[in-house]
Every structure is written in structure tokens, then in C-alpha cells.
Amino acid sequence: MYLNYIIKRLFSAVFVLFSILTLVFFLIHIVPGDPIEVMLGETARTTDREALRHALGLDLPIIQQWLIYLHSFFHFDLGTSLHSKQQVSQLLLEHALPTAILSLASLFVAILISVPLGILSAVHKDSILDKFSMMTAVLGVSVPNFVMGPLLILTFSLWLGWFPVSGNEGVTSLILPALTLGTALAAILSRMIRSSMLEVLQEDYIRSAYARGLTKFNVLVFHALRNAVLPIVTILGMQLGTLLAGAVITETIFAWPGIGQLMIESIQKRDYPVIQGCVILISFTYVLVNLVTDFICLSLDPRIKLDS
């Protein structure tokens, strides 16, 4: 039964990944704008243009181009950058690590803030602390990262001088971007943890745990949180997309040399193969992470009903 579910889930993931590949390909080829013109400039001779178009295979029918593209994709060839002539896969590899570091750091910040905040608000429901932290959560959702980032730079870099403004120089330059991305995620998470905890705290086994004389900390962390964490894992997987997309803007603000910055630069240069590669990498990561979170939930909680 589990095997059936896992196979079904894998098939749908493969379908979605294939659709993404196709969608990205056609989006980039249908939208107006000629890469040849970008490469050669407007003054190039017609014969040169045609020669380059032929060399790149852009004069073939679009369906044939699509098949070639799929063929090379399955041979791990994402093409070469129109600009720097580097392999796209090479470029992606270089920029993936900083983005991964930034995302993990933001996730860490988000969990560090939201878990205590969510638990405390659930335990002290309707107290001033609860109202205050939930108000902060709405505030956190409403501050876009391109406002949060400059505000943090202004406060901590320019006025207090604690952290560098931008760049990638060790841990200190990671803190502000991670805070920018992490606080937004923390706002969403703490609301989820609160409502999830509220539900769990009413269960009989919590009362029993108290009756057995366990300490409050013990009950909350090992009995309540263990059960409340499940919906949160799913939400975390879904929020990773928001996190990665937010990274695009945050990396631009802090000049963090990740996938996001690479993508924006290639959009400005109309470097189609690189844009294609960035979108595919981000959305593939998103789909795969969601797949993995589903499986994690399944192993964390055997009670999940598969048919629903």
C-alpha cells in the first residue's frame, strides 16, 4: 500500500518535472526577443546573423529544437551561456552553493525564532505575549524582503556598523541576508506552529502526561511538539519555494553570488540558456523537496490516511 502511494507520487513528480521543462522551453522561445540580436548587436550583417542562427540550431522547426533540448537535457547538457561561453551546468554549480548556504541559514533563523514563539503563544493563548507575537507574525508576512533588507542594512551596517553591507566575506556577511529571508519565513511558521500546538494540547495524552507528573518542558517538547511538528514539515516543504524565490530578490540586495543573482543578471543580458537553467534548477529543487517532505511525513506518522 505504501509502495503504491510512493510509486504514484513519483510518477506525478516526473510528470510535473517534464511539464516544467516543456513550459520553460516554450515560454523562452515564444516570448518576443531575439537572442541573435543580443549576441551580435543591431548593426550585424544579415549573412552573419543567418550563419550564427544556423550554427546554434535556432533555424530549425520549434518541435525539433524542443526534442534536441530534451535530448541534451537527459545527457546533462544545459547548453552554453550566450555571453561568457561557459557551460550552463558549470555556472549553476558555482552559484548553487551560496544559495544553498543562504537558504539553510534562513531556515535555521526561521526555526530558531518560530518554534519558541509558536509554542509560547499556544501555551499562553490569548495572553499579551500571544497577541504581541501574532501581531509580529502578521507584520513579518507584510514586510517584503526588499524593504526588510534595506532596513537591516541601514540599521546594522550603516548606523551600528556591525556587519558588512554586501558581498560574500564569511559568516558576518551571511547574517543580514539570512535574517531578511528567515524572518519572513518565521512569521508564517510561528502562526502554523501555534495553531498546530493548540490542537495537540487538547488531546488526552497531554493531560495524561501531566498527570504522570512530567515536567512542563518535557510534556511540551517531547509529547506535544513531536505531534504538532507534522503539518509543519509539510508547510516547510511548500514554503521552500517562497524561500528560493525570495532568495532571488535578497541575493540582489546583498550582492550574494547565488542562483538568484545569476538569474537576474542573465535576464538583463537576455542570456536564454542560463535563464532556462536557473528556472529549471529552482523548480526542480522545489518539486523534489516537496516529494521528500511527503515521504518524511509518511515515515513520521503512520496514521496518515493514504486514500485522502
Add this chain to the structure above:
Amino acid sequence: MMKKINIPFFIIKFWFVCGILALILPLQPDQIELNKILLGPNLEQWCGYDHLGRPICERLIMGAKTSLSVAIVVVLISFIVGTFFGVICAWLGGIYDKFLVAMIDIFISFPGILLAIVLAGLLGPGLANTVIALSIVSWVGFSRLARIQTLSIKNRDHIIAAHALGTLDYVIALKHILPLIIAPLIIEATFTIASVIIAEAGLSFLGLGIQPPAASWGTMIRDGTQYMLVAPHMVLAPGFAILSLVLCINLMGDDMRDRMDIRD
């Protein structure tokens, strides 16, 4: 008992009035005063001047017009398109419904803003392209919600009765289904307005949205980040404008959801 003043609603109204005033008042947001470049806030100009010597206060008002008009147009388009497909496909069922589910699956497997960034980047900057890019991203939420809601009420007695009486499909959709599912859709629309405002400003911040000389809060923040040390008001003013508007819309949405007693 004294009536409590609804602060979020008041602030939303304030920005709406600003947006409308931007159409009427003879504002000069592009007027350059060279001797006032980067001048900070003062009594005469509450928000100061930007790096070209343009009055920030007037640009904020023009920005409100841009933000709100983009948000309203995008939400209207995606509300109508999304609800239409959601209701129709759920009502017809079978292959239509399967097709819609596949489309929704593909679209939500992209982080929305990422798709909008790529679309806006490829289509080129500008007001119309921003609206197109954001609409393509936003319709899915409405479709998904409308589909689920329609499926849940599709077999109610009054709809079966209407069907049995030979009522035309579109009349059933408009008069018998839509009124029952409209409340959650309106709440979805409220939150979508907030996210579209953020997305538009985000695109403009990246230089892919509204182009100068037209004013957008995102572009203002983008310009401001270059002068943060000497003129922090250039970032703070538009930053707080976005923050106040989006925060209040989200609060209003939460409030509406509580009142209509709708769960996610």
C-alpha cells in the same frame, strides 16, 4: 458604547484616496529641483527629495496609484479567469477537470514570484507586461479554490433540481453555484491584492516592472538603496508606504475570514 475606529480600514482608505487624488491633483512628481537634491524631510516637503531633486511625497502618491491600479486589474483578471475555469471544469467533470488539475499542479510547482520574474524579464519591462506576468501567476489560486468549492456543493439538492428542470449550465453556474462560493473567493482576492502589491513592487525593484519616469514604490526603493548612507528617507518613505498598505490589507483579510468563519 463607543464605536471602535478600524485603523487598518482607515489606512487602506487613505491610500485609495491618494491613488484617486493622483489622477485629479495637478501633482508634479517629475519636477526636478537641482538645489534640493537628496534634501531630507522638512516642514515644506514632509518626505524630502530624491537623488534627482524630485519631491518624494508626490512620487509616493503617484506610486499609490500605480500599485493599486496594477493590483486591482491583476486581481480582477485572475478572479474572473480563475473562477470561470474552476467552476466550469468542476461542473463538467471528467477530462475537463483532469486537465484543470494538471494545469494547477504544474503552475503551483513553480514558486509564483519566480515565474513572474522570468515572464516579466522575457516580455520586457512596462506596465502592461507587469500586469500580464502577474495575472498569469495569480489565476491559479482562484481556480483551485473555485474548483474545490464547486465540487463540494455540486451535488446539493437545489443544483440537482435546477439541472433537472433543464436550466442552462451557465445560469446554474452564475445563479446557483457562484453565490455559494463567492465568500472564500473574495477573501482570497483580498490576500491576492496584498501579494500582487508586493510582487509589483518586487518586479519594479529588480528593474523588471514599471519603468521611469513613472513612479512605483519598488523603483523608489531601488533608487534609494544607492543613497542609503546620505539619504535614508529615500528608502524609508516608500518602504513604510508598502508596509502600511500590505499590513492593513492582510489584517482586513484576517478579520473578514474570522467574521465569515471560513477556514483555510
